[in-house]
Amino acid sequence: MLRSQFLQALRDPVRPTVSVEFFPPKTPEAGAKMLDVARALRPAGIDFASLTYGAGGTSRDTTLAYGAELVKLGFPLVGHLTCVGHSRAELTDVIAGYDTAGFAGILALRGDPPKGQAAFTPHPEGFAQAEGLVRHISTVRPGRFAVGVAGFPERHPDAVDDLSDIRFLAGKVAAGADFVTTQLFLDNDDYFRFVARARAAGVTVPILPGVMPVLSLKQARNFCGFCKARLPEGLIQELEACGPDEEAQRRVGVSWAVRQVRGLVARGAPGYHVYILNRSESAVELFAQLKS
Numbered sequence: 320m321l322r323s324q325f326l327q328a329l330r331d332p333v334r335p336t337v338s339v340e341f342f343p344p345k346t347p348e349a350g351a352k353m354l355d356v357a358r359a360l361r362p363a364g365i366d367f368a369s370l371t372y373g374a375g376g377t378s379r380d381t382t383l384a385y386g387a388e389l390v391k392l393g394f395p396l397v398g399h400l401t402c403v404g405h406s407r408a409e410l411t412d413v414i415a416g417y418d419t420a421g422f423a424g425i426l427a428l429r430g431d432p433p434k435g436q437a438a439f440t441p442h443p444e445g446f447a448q449a450e451g452l453v454r455h456i457s458t459v460r461p462g463r464f465a466v467g468v469a470g471f472p473e474r475h476p477d478a479v480d481d482l483s484d485i486r487f488l489a490g491k492v493a494a495g496a497d498f499v500t501t502q503l504f505l506d507n508d509d510y511f512r513f514v515a516r517a518r519a520a521g522v523t524v525p526i527l528p529g530v531m532p533v534l535s536l537k538q539a540r541n542f543c544g545f546c547k548a549r550l551p552e553g554l555i556q557e558l559e560a561c562g563p564d565e566e567a568q569r570r571v572g573v574s575w576a577v578r579q580v581r582g583l584v585a586r587g588a589p590g591y592h593v594y595i596l597n598r599s600e601s602a603v604e605l606f607a608q609l610k611s
């Protein structure tokens with residue numbers, strides 16, 4: 320898919336853009352399962368899939384290999400890429416691989432410090448922020464990829480305040496990013512406040528909200544703790560009301576995500592990005608309920 324077609328779909332004022340996020344499987348068995356999930360989702364009207372990149376370049380080969388498989392299944396594919404542990408020359412090689420494999424876009428990220436390290440230390444010949452990577456992609460493959468960057472409705476954990484966080488986002492967009500995908504959030508007001516800050520800072524590109532149907536209260540607490548996302552009291556109460564019934568909790572997660580997506584689209588979000596955790600059940604139900 321050409322960059323221009325990709326961006327046109329994202330800017331469609333009538334139909335929301337739908338994307339799903341996979342992570343690179345660690346074993347061939349998990350890989351086969353992931354591709355089954357992808358096949359199950361394909362008819363759901365998904366506009367593009369994205370595939371994450373492991374910390375420290377650990378999934379470099381699997382992101383490329385499984386990304387290529389997703390392309391073969393017909394998904395326009397956004398490959399994530401981080402600066403962690405990579406020199407510019409290595410990043411150039413990965414970008415060339417994404418080009419050959421037919422990826423439509425790249426989500427340019429700084430990445431988190433590898434396990435055991437408190438702060439991010441850039442590679443001596445690499446980049447300290449995602450902004451540098453955005454520029455690099457445009458330099459080595461001008462106009463080839465739709466380039467996305469990460470946004471944080473509840474602001475990045477390292478940011479000192481909302482204003483500086485948005486300034487850095489505006490810097491990534493000024494460097495050439497075409498769209499923003501957000502960290503997951505569970506309260507739509509956080510997204511709309513973030514969008515208002517971004518627009519006030521001159522960011523005009525589409526900002527695709529990240530939504531995750533939670534699987535259980537335990538999973539939500541773990542995942543939100545990791546992402547530093549706030550769990551709304553209303554959702555906690557709905558999950559607690561299910562008691563230990565994990566299937567009931569999963570259904571609450573889907574229902575919350577359906578209400579979130581409807582609210583997002585009704586108030587002008589350009590679409591939504593679903594963190595599916597390589598599982599199809601909740602995502603299939605989410606898409607089916609949104610159609611009804």
Ligand SMILES: Cc1cc2nc3c(=O)[nH]c(=O)nc-3n(C[C@H](O)[C@H](O)[C@H](O)COP(=O)(O)OP(=O)(O)OC[C@H]3O[C@@H](n4cnc5c(N)ncnc54)[C@H](O)[C@@H]3O)c2cc1C
Nearest residue numbers: 371372399428429430431448449469475477478487501502
């Ligand atoms: C949608 C999405 C997908 C993700 N996918 C992955 C993935 O596949 N693999 C992975 O490892 N991680 C992934 N992450 C996590 C991401 O790598 C981390 O959140 C990381 O800590 C920050 O990455 P960034 O690209 O937002 O960094 P940046 O935008 O570079 O910002 C990082 C920090 O530096 C500050 N900063 C930015 N620019 C400057 C500047 N010019 N001067 C000084 N400070 C600055 C910012 O305020 C922020 O605190 C994803 C996150 C999101 C939201």
